[in-house]
Amino acid sequence: MDMIGLLGWIPLFPLLGFLILALAGERLSKSAIAWVGVGSVAVSALLAGLVGSEFLTGTLQPYHLALGTWIEIDELSIAFGFYLDALSVTMLFVVTGIGFLIHLYAAEFMASDPVLPPFAIPCRPRVPWELQRPLDRSETQRSSKNTELNANASAFDLGYARFFAYMNLFMAAMLVLVLSDNLLLLYLGWEGVGLGSYLLIGFWYENPHNGYAARKAFVMTRVGDTALLIGLLLLFRQLHSFDIQLLMLRATAHWPAGTLMPVAAAALLLGGALGKSAQLPLQTWLPDAMAGPTPVSALIHAATMVTAGVYLIARTHDVFLLAPPVQFAVATLGAMTLLMAGCSALVQTDIKRILAYSTISQIGYMFLALGVGAWSEAMFHLLTHAVFKALLFLAAGAVILCCHHEHSIFKMGGLRKSMPLAFWSFMIGSAALSALPFTSGFYSKHEILSAVYQVSPNLWAMGCLGALITGIYSFRPVFVVFFGVQSHLVTKSPGWRMNLPLLLLIVLTLFGGLLRLPLDSVFPLVFKVDRQPNLVSLITGAAPFFGVSIAGLFYLSGAFSAQRLAAYRLLNPLRNLFFSGWGIDALYDALFVQPFKALAKFNKHDVIDDLYTMTALIGQWLHLTVSASQTGRIRWYASSMALGAALILAIGRQS
Numbered sequence: 148m149d150m151i152g153l154l155g156w157i158p159l160f161p162l163l164g165f166l167i168l169a170l171a172g173e174r175l176s177k178s179a180i181a182w183v184g185v186g187s188v189a190v191s192a193l194l195a196g197l198v199g200s201e202f203l204t205g206t207l208q209p210y211h212l213a214l215g216t217w218i219e220i221d222e223l224s225i226a227f228g229f230y231l232d233a234l235s236v237t238m239l240f241v242v243t244g245i246g247f248l249i250h251l252y253a254a255e256f257m258a259s260d261p262v263l264p265p266f267a268i269p270c271r272p273r274v275p276w277e278l279q280r281p282l283d284r285s286e287t288q289r290s291s292k293n294t295e296l297n298a299n300a301s302a303f304d305l306g307y308a309r310f311f312a313y314m315n316l317f318m319a320a321m322l323v324l325v326l327s328d329n330l331l332l333l334y335l336g337w338e339g340v341g342l343g344s345y346l347l348i349g350f351w352y353e354n355p356h357n358g359y360a361a362r363k364a365f366v367m368t369r370v371g372d373t374a375l376l377i378g379l380l381l382l383f384r385q386l387h388s389f390d391i392q393l394l395m396l397r398a399t400a401h402w403p404a405g406t407l408m409p410v411a412a413a414a415l416l417l418g419g420a421l422g423k424s425a426q427l428p429l430q431t432w433l434p435d436a437m438a439g440p441t442p443v444s445a446l447i448h449a450a451t452m453v454t455a456g457v458y459l460i461a462r463t464h465d466v467f468l469l470a471p472p473v474q475f476a477v478a479t480l481g482a483m484t485l486l487m488a489g490c491s492a493l494v495q496t497d498i499k500r501i502l503a504y505s506t507i508s509q510i511g512y513m514f515l516a517l518g519v520g521a522w523s524e525a526m527f528h529l530l531t532h533a534v535f536k537a538l539l540f541l542a543a544g545a546v547i548l549c550c551h552h553e554h555s556i557f558k559m560g561g562l563r564k565s566m567p568l569a570f571w572s573f574m575i576g577s578a579a580l581s582a583l584p585f586t587s588g589f590y591s592k593h594e595i596l597s598a599v600y601q602v603s604p605n606l607w608a609m610g611c612l613g614a615l616i617t618g619i620y621s622f623r624p625v626f627v628v629f630f631g632v633q634s635h636l637v638t639k640s641p642g643w644r645m646n647l648p649l650l651l652l653i654v655l656t657l658f659g660g661l662l663r664l665p666l667d668s669v670f671p672l673v674f675k676v677d678r679q680p681n682l683v684s685l686i687t688g689a690a691p692f693f694g695v696s697i698a699g700l701f702y703l704s705g706a707f708s709a710q711r712l713a714a715y716r717l718l719n720p721l722r723n724l725f726f727s728g729w730g731i732d733a734l735y736d737a738l739f740v741q742p743f744k745a746l747a748k749f750n751k752h753d754v755i756d757d758l759y760t761m762t763a764l765i766g767q768w769l770h771l772t773v774s775a776s777q778t779g780r781i782r783w784y785a786s787s788m789a790l791g792a793a794l795i796l797a798i799g800r801q802s
Contacts, residue, residue: 149201150197150198150200150201151198151201151202151210151231152212153194153197153198154198154210154212154229154231154326155212155214155229156191156194157191157194157195157198157239157243157322157326158191158318158319158322158323158326159319160187160188160190160191160194161187161188161191161315161316161318161319161322162315162316162319163187164183164184164186164187164188164311164312164315165312165313165315165316165319167183168180168183168184168308168309168311168312168315169312172305172308172309172311172312173305173308175308177258177307180307180308180311181254181258181307181311183311184250184253184254184308184310184311184312184314184315185247185250185251185253185254185311187315188243188246188247188250188314188315188318189247189250189251191243191247191318191322192243192244192246192247195239195240195242195243195244196240196243196244198231198236198239199236199239199240202231202233202236203233203236203664203665207232207233207665207668209230209231209232209392210230210231210232211228211229211230211231211328212228212229212230212231213226213227213228214226214227214228214229215227217331217332218331225329225331225332225389226328226329226390227332228327228328228329228332229326229327229328230326230327230328230391230392231326232668232669233664233665233666233668233669234458234461234462234526234666234669234670235325235326236664237526237529237530237664237666238325238454238458239322239325239326240530241450241454241529241530241533242318242321242322242325242450242451243318243322244450245446245449245450245533245534245537246318246321246446246450246451248537248541248648248651248652249442249445249446249449249450249537249541249648250311250314250442251644251647251648252442252445252541252544252644252645252648252649253310253311253314253440253442254644255641255642255644255645256440256441256442256544256548256645257307257310257440257442258307309350310350310440313343313346313347313350314343314347314442314443314446316339316342316343316346317339317340317343317344317346317347317446317451317452318451319339320335320336320338320339320340320342320343321336321339321340321343321450321451321452321455322336323335323336323339324336324337324339324340324455324458325458327391328390328391328392329389329390329391330379330382330383330389330391330394331379331389333391333459333462334375334376334379337372337375337419337423337455338372340423340451340452340455341365341368341369341372341423344361344364344365344368344436344447344452345361345362345364345365346361347439347440347443347446347447348360348361348364348436348438348439348443348447349361349362349438349439350439350440350443351438351439351440354438356438357438357439359435360432360435360436360437360438360439361438361439363431363432363435364432364433364435364436366432367422367429367431367432368422368423368429368432369422370418370422370429371418371419371420371421371422371423371429371456372419372422372423373418374415374416374417374418374419374422375415375416375418375419375420375422375459376419377415378412378414378415378416378418378419381408381411381412381415382394382398382412382466385408385412386398386401391462391463394463395463395465395466398412398465398466398469399465399469402469403469404468404469404470404471405469405470405471405472406469409466409469409470410470410472410473412466412470413463413466413467413469413470413473413474414470414473414476416459416460416463416466416467417460417473417476417477419456419459420455420456420457420459420460421456421480422456423452423453423455423456423459424453424454424455424456424457424510424513424514425453425506425507425510426456426480426481426484426507426510426511426514427480427483427484427487428731430484430488430507430728430731431728431731431732431735433448433453433503433506433507434491434500434503434504434507434728436503437497437499437500437503441499441540441541441543441544441547441548442541442544444499444502444503444540444544445536445537445540445541445544448502448503448506448536448540449532449533449534449536449537449540450533450537453506453510454510454529454533456510457510457513457514457517457525457526457529458529460477460514460517461517461522461525461526461670464517464522464670467517468520468671474517474518474520475518476518477514477517477518478514478515478517478518478519478599478602478603478606479518479606480511480514480518481510481511481512481513481514481515481516481517481518482511482515482606482609482610482613483511483609484507484508484510484511484514485507485508485509485511485512485515485609485610485613486508486511486609486612486613486616487728487729488504488505488507488508488511489504489505489508489613489616489617489620490616490725490729491504491725491726491728491729492504492505492508492616492620493616493619493620493623493725494722494725494726495726496555496556496557497554497555497556498543498546498547498554498555498556498559498624498628499540499543499547499554501556501620501623501624502536502539502540502543504620504728505536505539505580505617505620505621506536508613508616508617509528509532509536509580510532511613512528512592512595512610512613513525513528513529513532513595515595515599515606515610516528516595516598516599519598519599519601519602519603519606520598520602521594521595521598521599522666522669522670522671523666523667523670524591524594524595524598525595526664526666527590527591527594527663527666528588528591528592528594528595530591530659530662530664531579531587531588531590531591531659531660531662532588532591534579534587534652534655534656534659535575535576535579535580535586535587535588535652535656535659536576536580537648537652538572538575538576538579538649538652538653538655538656539572539573539576539577539580541572541645541648541649541652542569542572542573542576542649543573544645545566545568545569545572545641545645545649546559546562546566546569546573546628548639548641549566549569549635549637549638549639549640549641550562550635550637551635553635556623556624556627556628557627558634558635559627559628559634559635560627560628560629560630560631560632560633560634560635561629561630561631561632561633561634562628562629562633562635562637563629563630564633565633565637566629566637566640568641568646568649568650569641569649570629571653572649572652572653573624573625573628573629574625574629575653575656575657576652576656577621577622577624577625579656579659580617580621581614581617581618581621581622581691581694581695582614582617582691583691583692583695584688585657586656586657586659586660587655587656587657587658587659587660587662588656589660590660591660592614593687593688595610596610596611596614596687597684597687600683600687607683607687611686611687611690612690614687614690614691614694615690615691615693615694615697616694617691617694618690618691618692618693618694618695618696618697618698619694619695619697619698620698621694621695621698622694622695622698622699622702623698623701623702625698626698626699626702626703627702630702630703
């Protein structure tokens with residue numbers, strides 16, 4: 148049987164799961180909801196495995212599946228079709244494989260979640276966003292006047308169905324994005340991912356902070372989406388097609404390198420990638436996206452949304468090769484982002500926000516690789532990062548769940564013995580994040596830094612410094628949460644649906660370095676990674692060890708006191724700068740939010756309405772003026788007619 152012919156069914160099953168849960172979820176039991184939500188993604192993952200295996204064991208020739216015509220206007224015909232090559236196979240494995248494990252985990256994680264139905268939103272005074280803080284789930288439950296509704300089984304099932312409906316929609320959109328053969332269909336999936344992220348981040352909508360975080364993610368990514376849309380239209384206007392492969396061929400044939408058109412197109416595509424992948428300067432939405440449930444955080448950060456920008460640049464790499472200034476900007480922004488996010492992760496106290504900033508930093512490494520032309524290395528790191536970041540988020544979710552939804556690492560401690568699987572999951576995931584030897588992260592990050600050194604030693608130095616910082620912030624929560632004195636009594640333990648994904652991800656994290664896909668069949672060999680000088684290799688390999696050692700000295704052995712270091716007044720401004728994400732939110736607030744609010748306040752009566760009101764008043768005045776002449780007196784009418792006739796005759800005689 149030709150398995151590749153089943154390609155079109157891969158995004159269909161999550162979409163069917165969404166439709167079933169959206170239309171009939173309230174009539175299904177919780178177990179049926181889980182079967183539909185998880186099962187639809189499981190079937191999609193199975194089909195992706197079959198299709199990918201046949202492709203990889205074959206000739207590696209790209210496969211195009213035309214499902215029909217989507218838009219046809221005059222000479223413009225846009226197909227609804229999918230394109231399969233080594234790049235899309237890589238993304239298929241990441242999205243469906245990691246996505247299935249996260250769905251299975253979520254089936255248990257969300258089973259007892261007290262989600263309020265839409266008609267039971269508790270009344271709570273609005274708080275200025277500057278003062279809002281994420282509420283503890285137990286605090287939210289205590290403050291709600293509708294807690295009794297949460298005990299109702301139908302309310303549980305309704306929220307459960309809503310959660311998996313959103314997750315399935317998100318998966319379907321991401322699969323359309325990575326499989327589309329034309330930019331317009333890719334943009335459809337791109338916008339679908341944005342909608343899904345908005346719904347999932349704000350899933351716990353009874354807390355105003357979560358709604359704010361969802362809106363922030365939607366608006367921030369919308370800035371990049373607008374740039375992407377303009378870039379797509381520019382490519383179509385200049386090259387007369389939306390087909391990705393045809394566009395790349397025409398761009399290479401018609402555009403000289405470094406000229407205006409490829410630079411403009413690449414810059415606009417980069418704008419879209421920066422928004423979705425949370426890179427400088429559009430990265431501020433991602434830490435706040437931790438407002439969503441932990442499975443949502445894992446799905447967005449590991450397997451789907453944040454990788455979309457990396458995929459976009461990799462898929463359109465021919466345009467970036469024609470725009471060297473933009474490609475260098477990709478590398479520079481990636482290097483700056485990985486350092487800035489790494490510094491911010493050093494001082495966070497929320498376990499999920501630490502992982503959020505680590506995601507921004509690791510995506511920065513992928514952008515750094517893309518910017519120097521190391522396309523395969525960037526996608527390899529995308530693959531390994533998806534595995535170990537999913538492991539870290541799911542392990543963090545298990546800790547949060549068993550610690551009564553506590554997020555602060557300094558309110559945890561000593562969980563090594565009471566939660567051994569979570570401990571080893573976090574330990575191995577942090578080792579891979581730090582790029583320690585014999586983990587998947589070591590192979591992918593080492594290849595990136597080796598490639599970067601050949602292009603720019605300065606960017607390589609920034610990458611090595613980022614690796615040292617990564618070692619500190621990744622093992623800081625390990626030592627604080629799992630060592631020391633236990634402060635939380637663990638009264639429950641995760642079941643098999645949460646433990647099985649952790650075990651599988653541990654195996655993949657340890658042996659993911661073997662998952663080398665033939666991406667050279669997609670990307671040109673820009674350069675060959677040569678053997679580096681001994682000193683360069685030594686620094687590259689030693690940087691994460693120094694970071695882990697520093698974390699151990701401060702948070703494990705007690706040789707140095709992090710609290711005492713933080714107490715120095717001279718360091719307080721720096722700590723506050725890192726904690727606030729380098730103050731970029733405050734900068735945007737001053738540049739955009741406050742001026743807009745001032746304009747809205749000034750225009751609270753709406754100038755446009757005043758124009759229409761003035762038109763109405765003029766009409767009323769004319770009506771009253773004309774009405775005043777209607778007196779009902781015949782002599783007045785006769786005199787007026789005589790005077791008018793005399794004026795007409797006088798004007799006619801002079802003309």
